[in-house]
């Protein structure tokens with residue numbers, strides 16, 4: 001992808017908030033020039049990953065169940081489903097029984113854990129990990145597509161691997177979300193840490209893109225998919241909240257407790273604001 005051109009509307013990208021951040025003033029697409037680094041986790045990061053996983057599990061599993069219900073409403077007869085970058089396999093577990101499932105996961109340490117749990121997962125990247133002519137009825141990316149630099153290439157691979165009437169499902173962070181907007185406000189007073197955290201800067205797999213539901217649909221149209229549904233999923237829940245706060249930075253126990261109480265008390269209000277997680281279901285055009 002040309003560094004200076006929007007992958008959606010082909011406008012020139014403008015310099016954004018930091019030297020690695022770019023924005024399309026026409027469609028609102030945002031790009032991070034942050035390189036993914038996989039399989040280079042230090043032991044310290046692995047510990048953090050396990051705490052992070054615990055904190056995220058409850059909210060993620062709840063969201064996965066909602067997403068499966070949406071997908072099932074378009075595919076009531078089930079079919080072959082692949083979860084690209086299936087991580088711990090929670091989405092596969094939610095989909096089992098309704099779909100014939102397969103996961104692919106490139107991170108060796110994560111793959112080994114998921115595979116040892118007996119889940120149907122293959123090590124590798126999409127589509128390299130697939131067999132010749134292997135086709136699907138549903139292809140799902142949960143918090144994955146925003147990490148892939150050559151997004152147009154992956155979307156055309158999805159098109160090739162979907163049966164007629166097949167569905168592409170993307171679930172990812174939204175630049176319309178309230179937390180993302182607040183992180184941009186912090187940048188105005190030179191507080192860049194939260195913004196960098198949301199882009200996962202300096203983490204093993206940083207974000208490369210930030211979309212909203214509108215420009216995401218435009219990207220899909222450009223790649224021969226027709227959006228049939230968009231929606232949002234909750235970003236935060238009470239379950240697992242403390243673990244998530246614990247791994248958000250080097251905070252003392254008192255600070256963590258204060259933040260936990262403040263966030264917990266704000267949850268009913270936060271639910272009324274634009275969510276930071278968007279999903280889109282698109283049909284092969």
Ligand SMILES: [Zn+2]
Pocket residue numbers: 006007008009010011024025026027028029
């Ligand atoms: Zn654009």
